[in-house]
Amino acid sequence: MLRPSIDNNQREEKTAKIDKESVIAKRRWPIPGGFGVTTWRAPLLAAVAIGLALAVSAVPILISGKNPLLAYWAMLRGAIGSADSIAFALNKSTPYILAGVGVAMCFRAKVINIGSEGQIAVGGVAASWIALNFSEFPSVIVIAAALIAGAIAGAAWSAIAAVMRLKRGVHEVLCTLMLNFIGLLVVSEVLRGPMGEPGAGFPQSPLFAESSWLPNLFPGIDMHAGIIFAVAAVVICHVFLWHTPFGFRLRLLGGSPSAAAYSGVSFGRSVFEVMLIAGGLAGIAGAIEVLGVHYRLIEGFSQGFGFNAVAIALLAGLNPLAVLPAGLFFAFLEAGALAMQREIGVPSSLVFVIQGLTMIFVLCAIGIGAKERSV
Amino acid sequence: METKVIIEVLAASVRIATPLLFAALGGLLSESAGTFAVGIEGMMLMGAFGGAIASLICHSAVAGLLASAISGATLGTIVAVATARFRADQMVTGLAVNIFAFGLTSFLLRGLFGGNAPAIVLPTLGALSIPFFSRLPIIGPVLFAQPALTYAAFVLAFALQLFLTKTRFGLALRAVGENPAAAFSTGTDPGRVRMVATIAGAAIAGLGGAVLSLQELGTFTDGMTNGRGFIALAAIIVGRWIPLRVMLGCLLFGAASALGLNIQGWGLPISSYIVQMMPYLIALGVLCGIGRKARMPAAIGKPFIRS
Numbered sequence: 001m002l003r004p005s006i007d008n009n010q011r012e013e014k015t016a017k018i019d020k021e022s023v024i025a026k027r028r029w030p031i032p033g034g035f036g037v038t039t040w041r042a043p044l045l046a047a048v049a050i051g052l053a054l055a056v057s058a059v060p061i062l063i064s065g066k067n068p069l070l071a072y073w074a075m076l077r078g079a080i081g082s083a084d085s086i087a088f089a090l091n092k093s094t095p096y097i098l099a100g101v102g103v104a105m106c107f108r109a110k111v112i113n114i115g116s117e118g119q120i121a122v123g124g125v126a127a128s129w130i131a132l133n134f135s136e137f138p139s140v141i142v143i144a145a146a147l148i149a150g151a152i153a154g155a156a157w158s159a160i161a162a163v164m165r166l167k168r169g170v171h172e173v174l175c176t177l178m179l180n181f182i183g184l185l186v187v188s189e190v191l192r193g194p195m196g197e198p199g200a201g202f203p204q205s206p207l208f209a210e211s212s213w214l215p216n217l218f219p220g221i222d223m224h225a226g227i228i229f230a231v232a233a234v235v236i237c238h239v240f241l242w243h244t245p246f247g248f249r250l251r252l253l254g255g256s257p258s259a260a261a262y263s264g265v266s267f268g269r270s271v272f273e274v275m276l277i278a279g280g281l282a283g284i285a286g287a288i289e290v291l292g293v294h295y296r297l298i299e300g301f302s303q304g305f306g307f308n309a310v311a312i313a314l315l316a317g318l319n320p321l322a323v324l325p326a327g328l329f330f331a332f333l334e335a336g337a338l339a340m341q342r343e344i345g346v347p348s349s350l351v352f353v354i355q356g357l358t359m360i361f362v363l364c365a366i367g368i369g370a371k372e373r374s375v
Numbered sequence: 376m377e378t379k380v381i382i383e384v385l386a387a388s389v390r391i392a393t394p395l396l397f398a399a400l401g402g403l404l405s406e407s408a409g410t411f412a413v414g415i416e417g418m419m420l421m422g423a424f425g426g427a428i429a430s431l432i433c434h435s436a437v438a439g440l441l442a443s444a445i446s447g448a449t450l451g452t453i454v455a456v457a458t459a460r461f462r463a464d465q466m467v468t469g470l471a472v473n474i475f476a477f478g479l480t481s482f483l484l485r486g487l488f489g490g491n492a493p494a495i496v497l498p499t500l501g502a503l504s505i506p507f508f509s510r511l512p513i514i515g516p517v518l519f520a521q522p523a524l525t526y527a528a529f530v531l532a533f534a535l536q537l538f539l540t541k542t543r544f545g546l547a548l549r550a551v552g553e554n555p556a557a558a559f560s561t562g563t564d565p566g567r568v569r570m571v572a573t574i575a576g577a578a579i580a581g582l583g584g585a586v587l588s589l590q591e592l593g594t595f596t597d598g599m600t601n602g603r604g605f606i607a608l609a610a611i612i613v614g615r616w617i618p619l620r621v622m623l624g625c626l627l628f629g630a631a632s633a634l635g636l637n638i639q640g641w642g643l644p645i646s647s648y649i650v651q652m653m654p655y656l657i658a659l660g661v662l663c664g665i666g667r668k669a670r671m672p673a674a675i676g677k678p679f680i681r682s
Contacts, residue, residue, distance in 0.1 A: 060479060064486025112466060168663040171676075173466045174612065175662065177413075178655040181605060189648040307470050314467065347485040349597070352478025359471035360453065363463030367678075 042317030045365040046326070049315070053357035057350060064346070071346045078339020079332040085339065087223035091293060093331030095120060095285035097230040099309035100316070101237045101323045102278030108241065108318050109250040109274050110257070115161055115176025116282040117306025118183025119154040123283025124290045125190055126153035128205055128297035131290070132195065135209035142212045147229075147287045154283015155276045157183060162275035166268045172275075180306055188299050195297060203299035214292035224292035230327070233281055237320035250274055282309070311359045314366070330355065378513075384633050385517040389525060392629030394419065394591070394600075396528040397583030398607035399614070399621050400535050401447075401576035406611060407539060408572035409552040409565075409674045413469025414454050415580040416604025417476030422447040422581025423588035424480040427495055427595035428487070436500055439589050440524075440582065447581015448574050450476055455573040459566045462678040473604070481597045499593040500524065522590050524582070529622065531579070536618040548572055552672030555679040565679040580604070609658035616671060628654045 058068035080086060099116035106113040127146040134142055161179055164170040190196075191203040214224040241247035249270050252260040261267065285305070290297050308330055315329070316322035337351035398419050402412030425446025430439025450472055457463040488495075500522045508519040539545040548568055550558040555565035587603075588595050606628055614621030635650035 060482050060486060063483065066486075112464075114466070114470065164659070164663055170659075170662040173411075173413075175659060177605065178609065178659050178662075181602065181655045182652050185648045185652045189646055192646060192648060304474075307474050310467060310470060311474075347482045349478045349481035349485070352474050353482060354478075356471050356473075356475025356478060360457055360463070360468060360475065363468050363471065364457050364461035366464075367457070367462035 042319065042322065045362065046315050046317065046322075049358050049361035049365060050329070052361045053354050056357050057354045060353060061346060061350065066344065066346050070344060071340055071350070074340040074343045074346070075333075075336035077336075078343065079336030081339070083221060085335055087221045089328070089331040089335040090223055090227050092334055093327045094224075094226040094230045094292075095289050095305055096308050096312055096330055097323055097327035098233050098285035098288070099278075099282040099305060100312035100327050101230075101234050101320050102281035103309045104313035104316060104318045104320055104323055105237055105241060105250065106274050106278045107254075107313055109253040109270055111165075111271050111274055112173045113158065113161070113176050113275060113278050114173055114306060114310055115158060115179050115183075116278070116285075116309040117302050117304075118176070118180040119157045119279045119282035120286035120289065120302040120305050121180075121183035121187050122157045123150035123154035123286030124297055124301060125187055125195075125286075126150050126283070127287030128195060128208070128290050131208040131212035132205060135212055137211075139211040139215075143214060143291060146212060146291055147284055150283040150285075150287025151280040152283065154286060155280040158275045158279025158282070159272070162272045165275075166271060184300060184303065187297065187301070191297060191299055197296075205297040208291070208295050212291060213295055214288060224288070226288035226292045229284060229288065231324065233284075234320050234324050237277075241320055246270075246273065308355070311355060311362075314359065314362050382513060382516050384637060385513075385630075386520070387633040387636070388626060388630035389517060389521060390591070390629070391632045392625040393521075393525045393528045394583040394586040394603055395607045395610060395625040395628060396532060396622060397524075397586060398580045398604055399610040399625055400528075400531055400618060401579030401581075401583065402604075402607055403576070403611050403614075403616060403618060403621055404535065404548075404579065405451075405573045405576035406616060406675055407552045407672055408548045408569045409555065409672055409677070409679075410454070410458055410569050410573045411465040411469060411676050412573075412576060412580075412608065412611070413466050414450065414472040414476075414577070414604075415469075415583075415607055416600055416602065417469075417473035418447040418450050418577045418580035419584035419587070419600045419604050419607075420473075420476045420480055420598065421450045422584030423599055424484070424584070424595055425581065426585035427497060427588040430497055430589060431495055436589055439497075440585050443581045443585035443589075444578040445581070447584065448578040451574040451577020451580075454577065455570040458573070458678070459570045462680075465676050477598055480595070484595065484597070495594050497589060497593040500590040524586050524590050527582075528586070532618050532622040539618065549672070551679075552674055555674050555677075559679070569679070580607075583607070606654045609654045612658045613654075613661050615661070627657075 054072065061068040061071050078085060079089060099120060103113055103116060126149040130146040130149045131142060134145065137145075157179060161172055161175040164175045165172045188203060191205060195205045197204055197206040214226060217223050217225050217227070241250065249260065249265045252263065252265055253267065253270055257267070286302060289301060294301060312323060312326040312330055316326040333354060334351050337348040340346050340350070341348040398415045401418065402415045405412040422443035426439040426443030429442030430436055433439070454468055454472055457468045458465045502520050503523045503526070505519040509515045511519070539549060547558060547563050550561075551563060551565045551568045558568070559565055583603075584600060587599060592599070607625070610624035610628055611621055613624035613627070631650055631653045635647045638645060638647045638650060
């Protein structure tokens with residue numbers, strides 16, 4: 001990495017200047033490609049993108065001969081209609097938020113980590129291993145150990161990609177993408193071998209002992225304690241990003257790599273650290289998914305989570321606090337779609353159309369923002 | 376092992392490589408002009424769906440093929456407009472259209488035919504033996520007794536190689552992928568070239584989907600491409616963005632897949648999941664091996680900003 005020797009005075013001056021002009025004062029939204037949108041516009045853009053996506057998704061609903069308004073109404077009622085449906089959506093949102101906030105941190109530094117899916121997968125494997133082998137320990141210890149194991153496995157998986165990026169110059173999108181598929185196959189492989197349930201029709205592990213199940217937050221409602229970890233992760237990442245030197249380095253790297261180099265920010269170290277954080281969070285998400293939802297390791301349990309994490313991070317304008325509502329939105333959308341299918345027979349796969357379109361519109365909006373800035 | 380078994384596995388490798396090859400060549404065309412082709416999975420899926428529906432309605436495989444190319448190109452147009460016109464990030468746009476295509480095909484399958492997961496049954500395109508050549512020992516049954524689209528895929532690989540290295544348009548296209556500013560100064564419009572390349576590539580990837588729905592399986596099911604688009608992406612990397620090498624990469628992955636299918640039957644001491652990992656592991660190895668000296672088009676992923 002380019003690191004010219006400039007004396008400390010100059011360095012401080014440069015840092016201060018960048019600090020005032022481009023990073024703190026305007027709080028740009030740096031995304032791949034090197035451009036940004038100011039923060040106050042991000043929620044507006046997100047709302048417009050969602051609105052457009054819902055409007056365009058009405059076309060396939062019409063083609064299938066149903067009324068889009070009725071479909072969306074059924075979706076809304078299904079999503080927030082009862083305590084059970086809200087609990088279901090909150091359970092669903094937990095891995096999205098955890099992985100999404102990690103992705104948001106990475107994208108801030110222009111590290112395009114799309115590897116959450118693989119990181120969640122190996123996190124789930126590690127947590128399952130603990131849950132299956134150490135169930136005789138007290139519940140608190142097993143659960144804590146499983147979560148930590150998940151975090152370590154996820155971080156290690158993500159570290160592979162970081163090392164490839166830093167040592168061999170491989171584009172991080174390509175290596176995280178490939179590692180996703182390898183991670184999914186690792187789950188299948190351990191279920192075929194050491195961790196599989198003999199005689200089960202589906203590739204899955206035996207049910208965990210009840211001591212390793214993530215407890216419910218409220219008695220009688222099927223909602224596990226994972227959402228607390230998600231909220232904590234969001235708050236911690238917010239503080240990290242906006243109120244620590246580490247977060248400043250990330251934003252500096254994302255805002256202007258050359259300015260970061262001139263002010264002595266180590267590119268490699270920052271990339272490595274942020275990848276470890278994102279991988280660790282995704283690993284915890286995987287652990288929570290096996291300990292709190294399935295109570296066992298299941299083939300393909302992490303499928304689709306990686307995409308959602310990226311979509312949520314972008315929808316949130318790469319702002320950790322905004323990941324919370326964005327993640328909840330995706331989860332409620334999915335919960336609502338299932339209800340819509342049950343009630344009025346509109347296929348729930350509509351949710352993927354809405355999610356894909358939302359993301360395309362968000363990406364285009366960011367691109368337009370860049371156009372304005374480049375003029 | 377008997378020769379007959381080996382011939383069967385080799386022939387299966389070529390057959391399995393066919394959809395990969397279409398998808399990889401389509402992706403290669405798009406990437407040569409500087410647009411990452413992460414969306415080929417979705418384009419294949421759209422092609423598989425469009426092909427199946429059209430051939431079901433028109434009772435004609437030709438109509439199916441045409442529809443699959445158009446369906447793929449439709450998704451390609453979304454990618455092209457988003458990336459070239461609005462400068463959306465190429466990789467993430469690719470992921471977005473993949474999920475969009477998965478949702479749309481699955482939704483329309485149920486929406487158009489009703490019911491929960493309607494089963495479509497189509498006649499598959501049969502093998503087309505080439506006279507004389509198909510009777511050659513070993514290479515005859517492996518290479519010259521394949522279905523029609525398989526021949527088309529391999530012809531296309533050679534055609535794309537010629538197009539990219541020998542023709543004026545092909546060279547201009549690669550110039551846009553390597554250095555859009557220089558291409559612009561010679562009168563080529565990089566934005567337009569990228570759009571055309573992405574859409575044409577998407578049509579070809581759509582044909583890859585048609586291979587699955589019309590030639591291999593004779594049906595359409597949710598997400599039936601099952602990650603083949605990403606294996607094609609790996610093949611482009613392994614082939615280092617050169618059509619004929621990409622073709623060899625597809626054949627390699629086809630062989631790995633054919634082996635994976637047969638491993639249990641033969642009782643080999645290796646897991647089929649490990650074999651399935653091979654394309655990704657090999658691609659990572661190639662990426663690490665070539666590192667910064669990759670033959671990846673230099674300006675890939677970077678939006679062209681006219682100044």
